Amino acid sequence: MSYLVLARKYRPRGFDAMVGQEHVVQALANALTQQRLHHAYLFTGTRGVGKTTVSRILAKSLNCTGPDGSGGITASPCGVCDACRDIDAGRFVDYVELDAASNRGVDEISQLLDQAVYKPVLGRFKVYMIDEVHMLSTTAFNAMLKTLEEPPEYLKFVLATTDPQKVPPTVLSRCLQFNLRPMAPQTVQEHLARVLGEEGIASEPGALRLLARAARGSMRDALSLTDQAIAFGGGALAEAGVRQMLGAVDRSHAVRILEALAAGDGAGLVAAVDALRGLGLSAAGTLEELATLLQQMAVLQAVPEAGDTDDPDAPTVARLAGLLPADETQLVYSIALHGRAELALAPDEYSGLMMVLLRALAFRPAGGPAARAPDTAATAAARPRPAPSTVASAPSRPTLAAAAAAAPAPAALRVEAPEPPPWLDAPDELAPADEAAAIAAPPAVPAPLAAPTVNATPLGDRWNALVRRMVEANTIGALVRELALQAQCIGVEQSVWTLRVERETLRSAANVDKLQEALGAALGAPVRLVVEAGAVDDSPARREAAERARRQAEAEQIIHDDPLVRALLAQYKTARIVPGSVKPH
Known part of the structure; x- marks a missing residue:
């Protein structure tokens, strides 16, 4: 007996068995229950999210006759009548699936539409399902427009595509469009646990978590990877085996990197990268795991009660969240995300990874781990407002340039900090008396552009x-x-x-x-x-130009007379209004 892969064996047979697409299921179930049936449906979404599955369930709902043969249109097909069994087996004569990737010409579509004039042979409705419909040629789309707009009452169209931008607007306007979303990793993990439970296969939660993340929102990919993992593990799913199969980076490497960053340990970062190189692990996978860990830390720092207590790594995430302040967590997260895009430009991926981690170390905010306690809700509320000072001592306005200039570099990497630019020497705030005097004194207003003179007659x-x-x-x-x-x-x-x-x-x-x-x-x-x-000296064009210049001058004067603008110009000595940025309404 041939083996049936998990993705086909556990394809949902009814709307109640679908997971992750509740918004589509609810809309279609209500339409079927109320008999408000459209003649054309368009299902969009990435691969493996259920477009073909929804199409088959919809066809069964339209043609189901019930166990006793007296049923009608229903949102819960019985699955035992001839129509339901034949549609599941792919041999129902009134349900036609056409692959537009290999049948994209006008001849194939014309041949399909020629059969539309004949009523269903066995079922209540004739259903045409066209998969990857965006692959059809322009002439093929034009050939089906009239039938798609006004089909016979017994004909239903179901179109599916992974790229709806390539479907002509004339087709989109004739269909009800449903966007099937990528599935959340937690949803995929729960479904994999149910499938493996029915199969009687032992699995570790960590292995399922890795498979769910590797599926990237596709349930079919998740089940295919699960098939591969079962074969790799000899009938069982262990986290270590799945990680080896996927080439995923163990979280311990990301934890070691974050601990070195928190301690300002440049030598520890270099050793961590060398260890990854020796094991042959992916640099991009390392940055991905690092970003995932930082995201969990950021959530825990902002909302402590939002932590996942079922995650075995929760204590490690909580410990790391206490090592880094919230702003530094955000900074390292951003550097890790941008670093993944730069790996392809580096001489090799490990030197690129090294530079990304050293950049995160070099841009650490001033003060170091000992002087900067991590932010919590209590400490943030109790923190006093910083006194007016220069930017070098005011953390209320951090910039990468200021952080890089003020941060103490590790001993092996210490360089002379460049002098701060001249505009950083200006105070952040003015004394109340100075501020009032500055607001009272009008700032210099640049002279407006000369308007053409008009000698009106x-x-x-x-x-x-x-x-x-x-x-x-x-x-x-x-x-x-x-x-x-x-x-x-x-x-x-x-x-x-x-x-x-x-x-x-x-x-x-x-x-x-x-x-x-x-x-x-x-x-x-x-x-x-x-x-x-x-x-x-008096033409319609000169009059129009003079009127534009007048309105422009009025708009600029309104901006310069605004109290807030005057206060900002007085507070920031180098501030100016960019010429041409003021536009009259």
């Missing part, structure tokens, strides 16, 4: 109104519109309009003729346009 008002009317009516465009905006009206005698334009390129005969025609249409009578060369 009645003819200019009339011409400006006419140009605006033609622009809004879209009767002039491109160079003709630019000619009208840059022109100044200097005379009107009966039907003759005289304009003055400075730019020679705008005064072409073709542009003048088009503007003359548009002007006659706007006035309702034929006109003749005369355009001469010369400087202008």
Whole structure:
């Protein structure tokens, strides 16, 4: 008898057996119960989260006849009627699964749609399930649009994809879309424990925890890895064997690294990296385990009661959380995350790991482990507000540059700290009297940009109104519109309009003729346009530029007159308002 892998043997047969997708199960179960059935469904999500499984359960729900053959549409298919058994076995004639990765052309889709005109042979509904639908060609998508929008009442479409961004919006708008989420490691671990319990296979919680994390949210991956681990362990799952199979880094290495960081022990960090190199363990896996441990420490430091009491490593996490202050935990966590991306750029991954850990050591905040007690809720509330001082002695405004300059380097790595930049010599706070005087004294306001001068005339008002009317009516465009905006009206005698334009390129005969025609249409009578060369001081364009400059100046003046802005400019001597950053509404 052939062996059936765990991922297929324990595929859920009903909605009640699904785990980790409660939001999808609830929506579909309610729709089936209330008979509010859509004609097309789209299931999205990463591999192994249950897209095909949900499709098969939905097909069974639509076609189930019950144990006695008299049942109807239900959210709980019986699993024993002919329709349920045939769908599970993959031989139900009215349930068609199409792999779009290998049947992506218009011919395959057309052949499938040609069968849609025939009613179901055995079932209540005909269900077409198209997997990896984003792989279909553009012509194939276009071929199915009409049928997908208005299918026969007995036809249901179920589409599944791991990349919904590649599905055309015309298809998305015709479907109900459900996003199946990656499963939490705890959910995967609990399901693996149930499966192994039914299989009668002994397992250690640490081994299941490693498998759940390695699955990355995919239940199928978790069950496949479990199959591999059973074979590797000879029928049992031990944590050491699973860790060896996955190549995972033992937590003791991450604990040793954090203890060396907390003690400022550079030699200990170098020895830890050498040990990892000797064992052939992954540098990326080390940083991943380090980040996981730091995340658990940060949670414990912020919310002590949020610790996982069932985790055998909980006492170790609690001990490490007391060695590092909360801000340093966050800093090392960030360095570990960014360090994983830099490993590919290093000469080799172990030298990259070494530099990441030495960076975490070099950027440790000033004071060292003895002088800086870890933050707790009580100590944070009782900590007095620091007195006004320079940045070098004020931990209320930490920066990486200040921390790197002030932190004592280990003996083997000690270097001369660079002089702080000049802006760090300014005091953080002003005395009350100085602050009041600074607020009272208005800060220097940069001179606004010079606005173009406009010598407004009645003819200019009339011409400006006419140009605006033609622009809004879209009767002039491109160079003709630019000619009208840059022109100044200097005379009107009966039907003759005289304009003055400075730019020679705008005064072409073709542009003048088009503007003359548009002007006659706007006035309702034929006109003749005369355009001469010369400087202008009243044109629609100059008026618009002058208005923009006025509004800009008003906006900048409002910002400079704001009391908060004046206080900030007075407190921080090098502060300034970036030119161009103020925009009028």
